[in-house]
Amino acid sequence: PVRDAKLALRGLQVEVTPAQTGREVDIAATRELLYERIASLSGGEVELVVHETPPRIPNVCEARVLVETMIGSPLTLDPRAEDLAPWTLDRAAIADMLVIRQVKQDDGRVELEVGLDQGKLRAYIEEIARQIERAPRDARFDFDEVTGTLTPIVHSQEGRVLDVDEAVRLVNAQVATANRVVILPIVIIRPRVADEDAPHLGIKELVSEATTSFKGSSAGRARNIQLAASRFHGLVIPPGEVFSFNEHLGEVSAEAGYEESLIIWGDRTRREPGGGVCQVSTTAFRAAFWGGYPIVERHPHTFRVSWYEPPVGFDATVYPPAVDFKFQNDTPYHLLIETETDMAAGTVTFRFYSTKTGRTVEMEGPIEENVVPHGPPIYEEDPTLPKGTVKQVEWARDGMDVIIYRIIKQDGKVIKREKFFSRYKPWCDVFKVGTKEE
Structure with a gap:
């Protein structure tokens, strides 16, 4: 029977089965020849009528050489990076x-046709890509007001990603050659702000600042404020970029170092890691307000909070990831944010450094409207407090609508008048009454 040449791989051994031409006796044609010979009464030999069928695959020599080349030695995938060792695709x-x-x-x-399984190869390359990938890191700076110079406090770092499609193409191309080193095509991503950019950022003076007080806060709330504020120290916002408080704040959890403290939740307060973060967002909002930067997103608290008054209506709450505070750096200069938390004085400060553009900011208000008086005190039993103990946990505030106007002037002329509206619900005194028997 006809047999195609075959090529198989058993482990790392190449096995070849040679081709065979098929032969088949044509019985009918041979019978006719016999009849003719008999009829002619002549002797001699009668040749068999045989039909040959050539194999579809006569030889696999080229394929064998290709397979032996491909598995003959390991293939090295070299990232050409100091902090990354080459990967080896062994035999x-x-x-x-x-x-x-x-x-x-x-x-x-x-x-x-000899090649690599593209699904397996891509999966292998994608795993390498995950190990190579690194997000770029922007430099962070400290501004010296005396010398007007910037000193890096966090050094910038280039990001990188592997071009997976190109890496797959290169491996496919080189695995069948004597060149056993593939240079991985890594794409370098430059940080938006690098160390060497410092002299060219346009950061040369204080353009706005804001300070709020948290004096009297619990120790946990104070430490949360200090931790949250530190997330923004040295941050540089490029021209045109929208600053997101939540993006730079990061995760707010016990694992991230936050302690439990009171937050507003619905129509009450409750203890949760991160209480006090809104003190930081409110301070950032005020610095952006006084700098004249466009406020892209700002939400007032549901209820008035004593830490942020006076003035009323000048707060900004956040609750990652849904509720954020955002503003845009609408100037042609980079903007540096510096923060300072004075634990002794109980204050947190945001300072914005850039280049002054000649604009100034004034505030009108706050204008209080539609005042809703708070209700009577609420007394709740608490089995964790000794019987007879009464402890106040919430302090009453009237509800109201509040309007603040921001007037922005450029070289002394009014160019914009913006309205900031806040609606606060009334807030009752709440007392816990102990019921625990001694």
């Missing part, structure tokens, strides 16, 4: 990816 891994297919040609011939 067994290449053999596991190897695919030998029969491909029919237009003329009817069949040839063997």
Whole structure:
């Protein structure tokens, strides 16, 4: 019978089965020859009528050489990076990816096609890509008001990603050659703000600042304020960029170092990691307000909070990830944010450094409207407090609508008058009454 040449891989051994031409006796044609010879009463030999069928795959020599080259030695994938070691695609891994297919040609011939399983190869390259990937890190600076110079406090770092499609193409191209080193195509991502950019950022003077007081806060709330404020120290906002408080704040949890303190939740307060973060967002809002920067997103608290008054209506709450505070650096200069938390004085400060553009800011208000008096005190039993103990946990505030106007002037002329509206619900005194028997 006819038999195609075959090529198989057993482990790392290449096995070849040679081709065989098929032969078949044409019985009818041979019988006719016999009849003719008998009829002619002539002797001699009668040759068998045999039809030959050539194999579709006569030999696999080229494919064999290709397979032996591919699995003959490991393939090194070199990232050419000081902090990354090369990856090695060893012979067994290449053999596991190897695919030998029969491909029919237009003329009817069949040839063997040798290559790598693209699904397996891509999965391997994508795993390498995950190990290579690194987000760029912007530099953070400290501004010296005396010398007007910037000193990096967090050094910038280039980001990088692997071009997966190109890496797959290169491996496919080189695995069948004697060149056993593939230079991985890594794309470098420059940080938006690098150390060497410092002299060219336009950061040369204080343009606005704001300070709020948290004096009298619990120790946990004070430490939360200090931690949250530190997340923004040295941050540089490029021209045109929208600053997101939540983006730079990061995760707010016990694992991130935050302690439990009171936050507003619905129509009450409750203890949760991160209480006090809104003190920081409110301070950032006020610095942006006085700098004349466009406020992209700002939400007042549901209820008035004593820490942020006076003035009323000048707060900004956040609750990641849904409730954020955002403003835009609409100047042609970079903006540096510095923060300072004075634990002894109980204050947190945001300072914005850039280049003054000649604009100034004034405030009109606050204008209080639609005042809703708070209700009577609420007394709640608390089995954790000794019987007879009464402890106040909430302090009453009237509800109201509050309007503040920001007037922005450029070189002394009014160019914008903006309205900031806040609606606060009334807030009752709440007392816990102990019921625990001694």
